[in-house]
Amino acid sequence: MDSADLLSQSRPIELATPAPHRSRQARVTWGQRVVTIGGNAPVRVQSMTNTDTVDAIGTAIQCKELALAGSEMVRITVNTPEAAAQVPYIREQLDRMGVDVPLIGDFHYNGHRLLSDFPACAEALSKYRINPGNVGKGDKKDRQFGQMIEAALKWDKPVRIGVNWGSLDQELLAGLMDTNSQRAKPWEARQVMYEALITSAIESANLAVNLGMSPNQVILSCKVSGVQDLIAVYRELARRCDYPLHLGLTEAGMGTRGTVFSSTALAILLQEGIGDTIRVSLTPQPGEARTQEVVIASEILQSLGLRVFVPSVTACPGCGRTTSVTFQELAKEIDDYLRAQMPVWRHQYPGVENLKVAVMGCIVNGPGESKHADIGISLPGTGEAPAAPVFIDGEKAMTLRGENIASEFHAIVERYIAQRFGATA
Ligand code: SF4
Numbered sequence: 157m158d159s160a161d162l163l164s165q166s167r168p169i170e171l172a173t174p175a176p177h178r179s180r181q182a183r184v185t186w187g188q189r190v191v192t193i194g195g196n197a198p199v200r201v202q203s204m205t206n207t208d209t210v211d212a213i214g215t216a217i218q219c220k221e222l223a224l225a226g227s228e229m230v231r232i233t234v235n236t237p238e239a240a241a242q243v244p245y246i247r248e249q250l251d252r253m254g255v256d257v258p259l260i261g262d263f264h265y266n267g268h269r270l271l272s273d274f275p276a277c278a279e280a281l282s283k284y285r286i287n288p289g290n291v292g293k294g295d296k297k298d299r300q301f302g303q304m305i306e307a308a309l310k311w312d313k314p315v316r317i318g319v320n321w322g323s324l325d326q327e328l329l330a331g332l333m334d335t336n337s338q339r340a341k342p343w344e345a346r347q348v349m350y351e352a353l354i355t356s357a358i359e360s361a362n363l364a365v366n367l368g369m370s371p372n373q374v375i376l377s378c379k380v381s382g383v384q385d386l387i388a389v390y391r392e393l394a395r396r397c398d399y400p401l402h403l404g405l406t407e408a409g410m411g412t413r414g415t416v417f418s419s420t421a422l423a424i425l426l427q428e429g430i431g432d433t434i435r436v437s438l439t440p441q442p443g444e445a446r447t448q449e450v451v452i453a454s455e456i457l458q459s460l461g462l463r464v465f466v467p468s469v470t471a472c473p474g475c476g477r478t479t480s481v482t483f484q485e486l487a488k489e490i491d492d493y494l495r496a497q498m499p500v501w502r503h504q505y506p507g508v509e510n511l512k513v514a515v516m517g518c519i520v521n522g523p524g525e526s527k528h529a530d531i532g533i534s535l536p537g538t539g540e541a542p543a544a545p546v547f548i549d550g551e552k553a554m555t556l557r558g559e560n561i562a563s564e565f566h567a568i569v570e571r572y573i574a575q576r577f578g579a580t581a
Contacts, residue, residue, distance in 0.1 A: 174460055175429030179400045180372050182314050184229060186247075186282045189256040191228050193375060194400025194432040199462050201453045202402070202435045203227040204262065206446055209239035209246070216249035218446060223250075223257035224499045225447035226454045226465050229433070231260040231285060234267070240274035247280035258282030260316070264290040264323070268303035278311050283375075285316045288360040289323040297327075301360065305367045314373035316402055317360045321349065321380045325356045350389050353378040358397055374399050375433070379406035383421040394430045403431030410439035419456050426460055451495075467494045467511035470525060470532075478517035478537040486535070486562045487515040490569060505577030513569060514547075523547065531572050533565050548572060 181195030193200055203222045207215040209232050219230045234240050247259060261281040263270065268291070271278045278284075284304060292300040308315045319325075329352040336348045343351075357376045365371050376399045378389050386405050394401060405421045408414040418436045425431050434456065438449040457463040471487035490513055501508045514529035516522035518537025526532025526547040533556070535544050544556045546568060556564050 174427050177429050179398050179432055182373055182375050182400050184258045184282050186258040187256050199457055200228045200433040202229040202433050203450050204231040209233050210242055212242040212245040216246045220255045221447050223255050225450040227450045229258045229260055231262050234261040234263055240270040240277040243277040244280040268300040271307035278307050283314050285318045287318050288356050289325045305364045309368050316375040317357050318377045319353050319357045328352050328356055353389055354393050361399055375402050377402040379404055381407040386421045390425050390430050400432040402433045404435040404437055406437050408437050410441050414438040415452050422456050464509045466498050470514040472517045474517045483517045483535040508577045
């Protein structure tokens, strides 16, 4: 049987695409800026500052950096009266810098008091994060939770009910453990913990709705630090409710570990249509920019085809056929350059984020991969003639030679972008 016969008898291979989302849609606003979450909105990227909120200038600068890196909402810690007092100034600084990114207040233990004692703080924030495990114990719990919901209603703000297994409602967990011990076949302790996380989130959300919140203004999260735990919990959470879901692996760690663990967990759930906003909780390595968590979150969404933020640079991993580092350096330089330009290019060159560049190490896959990109270069491997063919829109356009291949290719990319995406294009 030849290939034509095979093709005529087989069915087309099913395309792999993320499942559609089926949550309600919430709106987080500041001024004219509206960030929709859930429903048919794109999956949103958020991040959190690690500055002391009392340092209003430092916090505003980091919020700006995170926003410019692509964070569509930025969460700040509001933990003390001094921090709450600075929130309006942080907002003001951002507005002065022309940064309209919505700010989310992260409250624990005393949020009910801070939101009522500091009305300017309550007003300046665009969303309140409430951890039902940290709003108080016993009869104070519902009362203090209710006070936070009252503030959200008064200032017309959405809330995120953010449950975290590190601060899970211990009374609820103990009750579920008791019930479990009476079962003929008790569940595993982990399964009871899952149940407690989900119950805490959904019961708190339902309580908020009973107190007057629109269900469209309640976002849920149930963060855990194990990849399989996160997948199990969010699958069930998505099955039991249609509140928009904020997704993140808490305490993912640093560097490669944090990146891989977060990417693995989030990608699996996002592919199943679960997760309306994401955060990568990366511990910065010494000297590493806080914005790295935004870069990783954006790349996760871009890798799944859910969003497009920056031009993509395809580079081969290199092997024994190319022993010089030229192509590694060129790939990094082009990637860094394209990323750094995006805050300006987003406005100057609409659509530039869809650009595909290939930087390849030798003739084996170089020309083929370069032809699939909008613009690509195949650098000479070991023993190959010192020539680098450049492909533009699938056609070989020129061959670069000599010492200045890198800078010449750089200029070609810039010219291509201006011609294709510039105002006159
Ligand atoms: S393109 Fe060439 S250098 Fe790059 S991985 Fe493939 S064979 Fe190795």
